[in-house]
Amino acid sequence: MEGPLTRLAEHLLAIPELVALMIGAAFVVYVVVILVPFLRRKPQPTADPSALSWHFLVPCRDEEAVVGETVDYLRATFPEVHVWVVDDDSDDATPLIVRDRAEGDPLVHLVSRHRPNARLGKGDALNAGYRALDAWLAADVDRNRQIVIVLDADGRPAPNLLRVCAGPTAFGDPGVGAVQVEVRMGNRDDPTPVPGGGRLRNAVGRALVRVQDLEFRTAISAIQLSRRFTRSVGMGGNGQLTRLSALDAVAELPGRPWGGSLLEDFELGIHVLMAGYRNEYTADTWVDQEGLYSFRRFVAQRTRWGQGTMQCMKYLPRLWSSPHIGALGALELFYYLIQPWLQLTGTVIYPIPLILLGIEIADPTSEVRRVFLDGGWHLLAYGFGLAIIPFAVWGPVYWRRCEPSIGLRRAMGVGMAYWLYMFLFYVTSWRAAYRIVRGRNGWDKTRRNSEGMEGVVARRA
Numbered sequence: 001m002e003g004p005l006t007r008l009a010e011h012l013l014a015i016p017e018l019v020a021l022m023i024g025a026a027f028v029v030y031v032v033v034i035l036v037p038f039l040r041r042k043p044q045p046t047a048d049p050s051a052l053s054w055h056f057l058v059p060c061r062d063e064e065a066v067v068g069e070t071v072d073y074l075r076a077t078f079p080e081v082h083v084w085v086v087d088d089d090s091d092d093a094t095p096l097i098v099r100d101r102a103e104g105d106p107l108v109h110l111v112s113r114h115r116p117n118a119r120l121g122k123g124d125a126l127n128a129g130y131r132a133l134d135a136w137l138a139a140d141v142d143r144n145r146q147i148v149i150v151l152d153a154d155g156r157p158a159p160n161l162l163r164v165c166a167g168p169t170a171f172g173d174p175g176v177g178a179v180q181v182e183v184r185m186g187n188r189d190d191p192t193p194v195p196g197g198g199r200l201r202n203a204v205g206r207a208l209v210r211v212q213d214l215e216f217r218t219a220i221s222a223i224q225l226s227r228r229f230t231r232s233v234g235m236g237g238n239g240q241l242t243r244l245s246a247l248d249a250v251a252e253l254p255g256r257p258w259g260g261s262l263l264e265d266f267e268l269g270i271h272v273l274m275a276g277y278r279n280e281y282t283a284d285t286w287v288d289q290e291g292l293y294s295f296r297r298f299v300a301q302r303t304r305w306g307q308g309t310m311q312c313m314k315y316l317p318r319l320w321s322s323p324h325i326g327a328l329g330a331l332e333l334f335y336y337l338i339q340p341w342l343q344l345t346g347t348v349i350y351p352i353p354l355i356l357l358g359i360e361i362a363d364p365t366s367e368v369r370r371v372f373l374d375g376g377w378h379l380l381a382y383g384f385g386l387a388i389i390p391f392a393v394w395g396p397v398y399w400r401r402c403e404p405s406i407g408l409r410r411a412m413g414v415g416m417a418y419w420l421y422m423f424l425f426y427v428t429s430w431r432a433a434y435r436i437v438r439g440r441n442g443w444d445k446t447r448r449n450s451e452g453m454e455g456v457v458a459r460r461a
Contacts, residue, residue, distance in 0.1 A: 027390055028386060028389075028390050030335075031390040031393070033226060034219075034222040034223050034225070034226040035222055035393070035397070037222070037225050037226050037228075037229065038218070038221065038222035038225050038226075038397070038401075039397070039401070041225060041283065043284050044164065044167055044169045044170070044282055044284055045167050045168055045169065046160070046163040046164050046166065046167045046284075047163065047166040047167045047168060047172050048163070048166065049162035049163055049165070049166040050080075051145070051166065052145050052146075052147050052162075052166055052171060053145055053146050053147065054078070054080075054081040054082070054147050054149060054162060055081065055082045055083075055084055055133055055146065055147065055148050055149065056074055056078075056081060056082065056083045056084065056149045056151050057084050057086070057126060057129045057130075057133070057148050057149065057150050057151065058070065058071075058083065058084065058085045058086065058150075058151050058152070058153055058155075059086045059088060059122055059125040059126055059129065059150075059152075059153070060085055060086060060087050060088060060090060060094050060098070060125075060153045061087075061088040061089075061090055061094075061119065061125070062090045062091055062092045062094060063090065063092075063094050063153035063154075064090070064092040064093040064094050064097060066153050066154040066290075067085065067094055067097055067098060067153050068097045068098075068101070070151075070153055070154060070155060070156070071083055071085065071097075071098065071101050071108060072101070073156055074151075074157075075101075075105065075107065075108065077157070077159055078157075078161075078162065080107075081107070081149075081162075082107050082108075082109065083107060083108045083109065084109045084111060084129050084132060084133060085098045085102075085108070085109065085110055085111065086111040086113065086125045086126070086128050086129040086132075087110060087111065087112050087113060088113050088118050088119055088124075088125045089112075089113050089114050089115050089118035089119055095110060095112060098110045109132065109136070111128055111129050111132040113125065113128055121260065121262070121264070122237065122258075122264055123258035123259060123260060123261070123264030123267075124258075124260075126150065126257075126258045126264070127255060127256045127257065127258050130148070130247060130255065130256075130257060130258075131255045133146075133148070133244070134244075134255070143243075143244040143245040143248060144174065144243060144244075144245045146243070146244035146245075147165070147171060147241055147242070147243060147244070148241070148242050148243075148244055148247060149161075149239075149240070149241045150237065150238070150239075150240040150241075150242075150265070151238060151239070151287065152237065152238040152289055154186075154289055154290045155238050155239065155287050155288070155289055156186055156287065156288040156289075157181075157239065157285070157286075157287045157288075158181075158285045158286050158287070158288075160284070160285050161181065161285045161287075163285075164181075164282055164284045164285040165179050165181070165241055165282070165285065169280060169282075170280050170282060171241070171243065173278075173280075175277065175278050176243075176277065176278050176279070176280050177242065177243050177245075177246035177249075177272040177275065177277025177278065177279065178233075178235055178240065178241060178242040178243070178246060178268070178269060178272045178277065178279045178280070179240075179241045179242075179279070179280045179281070179282065180224065180233060180234065180235050180236050180239060180240055180241075180269075180279070180280070180281050180282075181239040181241070181281075181282055181283075181285050181286055181287055182216070182217060182221055182239070182282070182283040182285070182286040182287075183216040183217075183220075183236060183238055183239055183286065183287055183289060184213060184216065184217055184286050184287070184288050184289070185209050185210075185212050185213035185216070185288070185289065185290070185291030186288030186289060186290060186291075187209055187290055187291050188209055188210055188213040188291060188403075190206070190209070191206070193205040193206055193209055193291075193293040194293055204293075205293030205294075206293075207414075207417055208291070208292065208293055208294075208295065208298065208421075209291035209292070209293055210291075210414055210417075211414060211417050211418050211421045212291040212292065212298075213291060213398075213402075213403075214394055214395070214398045214402075214414055214415075214418055215394075215418065215421075217283075217398065217402045218394045218397050218398045218401070218402065219394050219418075221281075221283050224281035224283075225281060225283065226332075227279075227281065227329075227332060228280065228281060229328075230326070230328040230329045230331075230332045231273075231278060231279075231325070231326060231328075231329045232273065232279075232325070232328075232329035232330075232332045232333050233269070233278075233279035233280055233281045234265075234266050234269045234279070234336070235265045235266055235268050235269030235272075235279065236265050236266075237264070237265040238287050238289050239286065239287035240265055240268075242268070242272065243277075246272050246275065246277050249272075249275040249276075249277075250268065250271035250272055250274075250275050252271075257271070259271070261308045261311045261312055262304050262305070262307050262308030262311060262441070263304075263305055263307075263308025263309055263311065263312055264308070266308065266309070266312060267308070267311075267312055267315075270312065270315050270319065270333070273322070273324060273325055273329070274318060274319070274322045274324060274325065275324070276324045295424075298424070299424065299427060299428055299431070302424065302425065302428040303428045303431040303432050303435065304432075305428075306340045306425070306428045306429050306431075306432035307432035307435050307436060307441075309336070309337060309339065309340050309432075310340050310341070310432055310433070310436060311436075311441075312337055313337050313338075315337075316333075316334060316337060319333050319334070320334075340429040340432060340433070341429075343425055343426050343429040344426075344429050344430065344433060346426065347426050347429075347430065388416075388419050391415070391418050391419035391422055392412070392415035392416050392418065392419050393415065394415055394418055395411045395412050395413070395414045395415020395416065395417075395418065396408065396411050396412060396415065398411055398414060398415070399411030
């Protein structure tokens with residue numbers, strides 16, 4: 001006979017099940033909401049980029065493997081654009097490679113930093129580049145017309161970058177303060193991403209790079225396109241374009257528009273919004289970057305991103321009270337910023353219903369066991385389907401809208417791989433929380449693929 005305590009325990013145990021159901025249902029709705037504008041997207045108009053002045057800003061720390069080719073590509077593809085390379089006191093030949101190019105080209109600029117005032121994070125290096133550009137420009141220059149393009153040392157912008165970003169829905173609109181472009185993995189078709197690594201290792205490496213390409217070109221792109229309607233577009237660390245006047249407006253300290261968060265790109269986007277500008281996103285142009293084939297490097301990179309997101313939670317009160325950010329925009333930003341915390345919660349909440357079900361099924365006298373064996377297992381399968389489909393659906397979308405050459409069958413496999421890939425974020429969220437608890441806030445630089453597999457990151461913290 002059941003007593004009050006037994007019934008109370010049952011009700012308490014039902015709470016995690018209800019929470020898991022609510023989180024899952026909310027996520028399914030969210031995926032549908034962002035998928036619709038992504039599938040209905042139309043190309044945006046372009047414009048002559050000569051009405052604006054453009055500056056690539058490339059922060060570098062031990063980038064000898066890629067920086068020379070990047071500078072050469074930028075100068076050949078965008079001959080009228082200045083290239084500002086910020087060397088963050090590299091221990092390798094990075095400054096020598098850039099200096100060699102700067103000596104024969106007035107549009108290539110080397111900004112040198114030295115310890116102890118260097119190696120303090122990407123945001124700090126970008127601030128140094130901002131100050132160098134500010135000092136170089138004439139005092140009477142129109143700073144609304146100066147566009148700063150943040151690019152990783154391995155970045156390869158599409159040739160149409162400037163035409164698209166000069167368009168009337170981008171910097172052709174004086175109310176736009178920043179534009180983020182689509183990010184692609186330049187090595188997504190590399191058959192041997194792990195040289196000398198063997199067939200299995202290369203197969204796993206290819207899958208990891210491909211899933212990163214899917215993530216950025218479908219799910220993340222869809223999120224950003226939906227943010228155009230909520231006016232809460234976020235900035236990324238590669239392919240981020242900002243008006244110089246907007247950087248001036250958001251600098252909380254003189255010469256420092258970028259803050260100290262480990263997610264300095266997203267942090268900048270928040271500040272631009274709170275300053276009264278609008279952020280925009282376009283998938284009509286893009287920047288290629290290097291996809292990581294190493295799980296260790298990937299986890300290190302995403303731990304830094306997750307920790308940076310957690311750090312940006314401090315801006316929530318200002319986001320809600322800002323007169324420049326509407327209720328929908330604030331709500332969307334709130335949802336994004338709590339993602340790592342939801343993943344921490346989910347790690348604890350999601351297994352509970354399965355554990356309780358397993359206990360009931362193992363009990364020969366349980367009514368749940370009888371119902372399950374009599375066909376109730378279909379409900380469990382249905383639940384798993386709801387958990388998988390919001391991620392796996394991006395595989396066919398990726399094939400249809402981005403990479404038709406891979407075929408539908410392979411696309412479905414990539415979609416399932418994306419579902420499995422998302423479990424890595426539970427790991428990175430816990431690692432990020434652990435770093436916060438330990439007070440480890442240093443910026444970790446992820447090694448390039450061409451630097452070999454030894455070690456994961458060059459650590460400062």
